[in-house]
Amino acid sequence: NDPATDLRGTGLLGLLHLLYFILDSSTAATAKKVYQISQDEIQNFPFCLMSISMTRIALEVLREELLNKECNQRNQVMLVVNEFYAGTFFHLYQTWKKYHKTIIDTGYVIKAVTDYVKKNVKTVIQSMKEFQDQEETKSGVMALHING
Structure with a gap:
């Protein structure tokens, strides 16, 4: 009933991450896939609440200084945190889909994802980028077939 209570653990960043995920051109296709499974008749989950959980994980990882190396190498903080958040949500999506998880499994899945x-900060970011590259390639191939 009160969305402010859902944002207590992440503050405004929880909302900004959700907007980044669904609106940024680099993550929108992934967000659509995650949203689709969140609406599945059997595998559904509350998309926005799960997004806030992914932000909470990203903040936890940042506070534990596990993103420091990546942030320092790239001389970026927000971009790295955003990419890590998206990669974490993508990892959750892959786990949820592959193992046919349902709302009952939420606590266990979030723990496993965390x-x-x-333990795999760089891999999480890299896996998301690789998936995005594959999706772009597929889109390009489809455009060639449609236009060709």
Whole structure:
């Protein structure tokens, strides 16, 4: 009933991450896939609340200084945190879809995702980029077929 209570743990960043995920051209296609599974008759989950959980994980990883190396190498903080958030949400999506998870599994999945992303920061970011590159390639091939 009160969206402000959902943002307590992440503040405005929780809302900004959600907007980044659905509106940024680099993540919108992934967000659409995540949203589609969140609306599945069996595998559904609350998309916005799950996004806030992914922001909470990203903040936790940032506070534990696990993103420092990546931030320092790229001389960026917000971009790295945003990409890590999106990669974390993507990892959740892959897990949810592959193992046919349902709302009942939420706590276990979030715990497993948290444990994985903390140990694989660079992989989480890289996997998301690789998926985005594959999606762009598919779109380009489809455009060639349609226009060709």
